[in-house]
Amino acid sequence: MANNEETFKKIQEIIADQLDKEPEEVKMESNFKNDFDADSLDIFEIINEIEDEFDVKIEAEEGIDTVKDLVEFVEKQA
Amino acid sequence: MLKITQTAHYVPSKVVTNDDLSKMMDTNDEWIRTRTGIRQRHVVTDEDTTDLVVNVANELIQKGGISGADIDFIIVATASASEAVPTAAAEVQKAIGASKAFVFDLNAACSGFIYGMSVLRGLFTNPTYKKGILIGAEVLSKYTDWSDRTTAVLFGDGAGGVLVEKDAAAGNMFLGEDLLSMGDLGDKITMAGTTNESPFNDGATADNPGKWVTMDGRAVYAFATRNVPKSIERALAQADLTLDQIDLFVLHQANYRIVESIAKRLGQPIEKFPMNIANYGNTSAASVPILLDELNAAGKIKRGDTIALSGFGGGLTLGTEIIKF
Numbered sequence: 596m597a598n599n600e601e602t603f604k605k606i607q608e609i610i611a612d613q614l615d616k617e618p619e620e621v622k623m624e625s626n627f628k629n630d631f632d633a634d635s636l637d638i639f640e641i642i643n644e645i646e647d648e649f650d651v652k653i654e655a656e657e658g659i660d661t662v663k664d665l666v667e668f669v670e671k672q673a
Numbered sequence: 674m675l676k677i678t679q680t681a682h683y684v685p686s687k688v689v690t691n692d693d694l695s696k697m698m699d700t701n702d703e704w705i706r707t708r709t710g711i712r713q714r715h716v717v718t719d720e721d722t723t724d725l726v727v728n729v730a731n732e733l734i735q736k737g738g739i740s741g742a743d744i745d746f747i748i749v750a751t752a753s754a755s756e757a758v759p760t761a762a763a764e765v766q767k768a769i770g771a772s773k774a775f776v777f778d779l780n781a782a783c784s785g786f787i788y789g790m791s792v793l794r795g796l797f798t799n800p801t802y803k804k805g806i807l808i809g810a811e812v813l814s815k816y817t818d819w820s821d822r823t824t825a826v827l828f829g830d831g832a833g834g835v836l837v838e839k840d841a842a843a844g845n846m847f848l849g850e851d852l853l854s855m856g857d858l859g860d861k862i863t864m865a866g867t868t869n870e871s872p873f874n875d876g877a878t879a880d881n882p883g884k885w886v887t888m889d890g891r892a893v894y895a896f897a898t899r900n901v902p903k904s905i906e907r908a909l910a911q912a913d914l915t916l917d918q919i920d921l922f923v924l925h926q927a928n929y930r931i932v933e934s935i936a937k938r939l940g941q942p943i944e945k946f947p948m949n950i951a952n953y954g955n956t957s958a959a960s961v962p963i964l965l966d967e968l969n970a971a972g973k974i975k976r977g978d979t980i981a982l983s984g985f986g987g988g989l990t991l992g993t994e995i996i997k998f
Contacts, residue, residue: 634707634708635708636708640898640930640934643894646895647899
């Protein structure tokens with residue numbers, strides 16, 4: 596499985612694509628709600644893409660506020 | 674071959690706006706609009722499902738210049754009939770005097786109209802049948818918990834339908850089809866559970882999910898956005914067509930964000946995905962035929978257009994019909 600940096604890069608691309616941002620705008624500490632004005636459906640969409648890309652199952656979208664939360668979730672399951 | 678000769682729809686006159694709902698529960702117009710695309714919905718006051726269906730059927734035969742006695746069969750796709758028996762279709766048969774017809778209801782929840790199209794296509798292989806009516810109709814307001822803001826904002830009442838006739842001059846109407854159900858995900862949308870009051874009942878309905886509509890929003894969102902694009906692609910492969918050859922994608926109106934996500938996944942411009950969810954909310958089996966009729970009435974679909982119709986929802990069910998209009 597990819598290391599932390601690779602995981603982040605892929606997740607960064609997925610988020611940037613979904614939220615119409617430049618990849619470099621998506622940082623590890625970015626908060627979906629506060630920094631990107633993303634709502635629950637945006638997060639659903641991002642989680643779906645990540646589940647497909649990494650072949651993982653993310654059940655608890657409640658606990659996902661930042662990019663770091665997602666990266667750590669994927670790393671844990673890898 | 675076959676042709677959709679008429680389209681019609683009917684919604685109850687009572688309109689409930691997002692602002693109206695914000696006076697009943699802790700919600701607001703901006704929240705509902707940005708997450709669903711819905712601005713208002715129509716709900717019944719003194720009508721029920723049968724009334725909506727009868728209005729559509731009457732309009733179809735009037736527009737077609739035919740009488741009820743000319744109709745060979747009537748299918749009503751609904752999960753919310755006024756009563757289980759007589760069926761909504763039987764009530765319509767009586768109302769329009771379709772004396773030689775056979776009629777029945779079909780329940781595939783939000784995919785009902787699409788599944789109904791497949792059944793209709795099959796029935797027409799019998800050379801005896803020349804004219805059939807398919808109507809999708811729902812009164813979801815009676816199964817909505819109007820104190821639950823997570824579901825009450827989503828649904829609306831309405832009906833829409835088509836008159837399909839055999840026409841020697843018409844080409845193939847049905848070009849490709851894909852139907853798929855996922856019963857193992859059935860608990861993601863539930864509605865209209867009944868209670869067994871038999872003296873012999875010993876827990877037969879104990880784990881029944883109950884009367885009110887419930888929905889696991891994230892699971893349904895993921896189901897729809899992942900599976901509808903695949904369904905459309907499978908139906909296109911069967912039709913030997915490409916995405917670019919589809920003039921319009923008429924999808925079940927559950928949520929504009931789902932439609933946008935499907936368009937993006939298919940790599941098709943959003944302009945090819947007409948929507949009317951703003952005015953009606955999610956009307957389940959009625960949404961596709963209501964939209965089809967509005968597009969037809971506005972001249973936005975033309976004879977010869979190739980249209981992908983897709984439904985998805987309770988069951989869980991999904992399906993696509995590629996048709997030549």
